Amino acid sequence: MSLRIVVCVKYVPDATGDRHFAEDWTLDRDDVDGLLSELDEYAVEQALQIAESAREAGEEAEITVLTVGPEDAADALRKALSMGADKAVHVEDDDLHGTDALGTSLVLAKAIEHIGYDLVVCGMASTDGAMGVLPAMLAERLSVPQATLLSELTVAGGTVTGRRDGDAATERLSAQLPAVVSVTDQSGEARYPSFKGIMAAKKKPVEALDLEDLDLDAERVGLAGSRTEVISATERPARTAGEIVTDEGEGAGQLAGFLAGQKFI
Template sequence: VLTVGPEDAKDALRKALSMGADKAVHVEDDDLHGSDVMGTSLVLAKAVEKTGYDLVICGMASTDGTMGVLPAVLAERLGVPQVTLLSEVSVEGGTVTGRRDGDTASERLEASLPAVVSVTDQSGEARYPSFKGIMAAKKKPVQSLDLEDLEIGADEVGLAGAWTVVDSAAQRPARTAGTIVKDEGEGGRRLAEFLAGQKFI
């Protein structure tokens, strides 16, 4: 299990360790603050290369940027195949196979290892930490790394290395009450006038 971020990212590591992971790596450095997907993918690639891997499994999107492109960028940095948005995954020999469900059809995909895959929330039943797992997790090794360990310059990550930066943000205006049209014989005409006024028709 590998995570990048501040101290509270260790909570994710502890949960993963309590649910069966054998060891974890936590990359933490003050210069990571403000990293976009390019900086995060660089750090993950360097950490994965340092620790060694056969298969990298990612989620479908983060809860902050929700871009969903990190697995693809990570695979490109590592120079390995990617099989993304899988709702079913299996590994046999040197091949990873999966099913990607679309709106009208499902595809069967496969790639040779090493590879990067991303999975959807349909890929398996949720697992929860047990008391026994939580206690066992305390004895499992967690390796801590920083940018120096990964040979990454501070100007390559964080706000200094971000390709995209949010300059400002404003709170969304409060919702206003909608217009209620009672049908007293003229409802259809009034609805059509409203839709035409909004350029919906």
């Protein structure tokens, strides 16, 4: 019996870059570099650890990384493959431009059903949208249990078990497979791809899918099918120069007055 793990990853704009909206209020991706969402690296790491434990126990395990995005999103898949995932699936279609979280969950669910799965692993949120709702939406669309925001994760005997740490309590959760889980940035540091892993990733299979392959109408995704809409945005003002205090024996008092004026003290 083989444990089939699907990891959902996202290609996001570099947070250190200068980002702008296009005329339709979607991100101008041609104007900024992208990369694998850092929070999804934790999901890849946990999938790798689960697969390694299964193989040590004499079971087979296979990890597929899945993304929905433009052509450059293949870079996110290659990073995950170089970390150790076995294969990848890239859903790319021009009609997906502007798809919101609800539409993305629909596309991912269709792709996951196409791939076949026992466990779906997600990051706790994307580093661009930071909504954190996709794992729950996926579980609903797939009609399987969900265990989200886990800082610890194991799979044994057809059951996934995890720990969720809150401000006031720690919870233990478990669910029968198939299931959807999400992991936090406290679940364990993601491994750095080795040179061997980077070279091996070039030979690993990447399947390309579009809306027709998933039997999805364009009207259900993209800007036309989005349930959310950006109607306006204001560019963040440029950073102004700070106030300079020349200390001529009264610097401490001026500093205290400034802090008090800002209600910091």
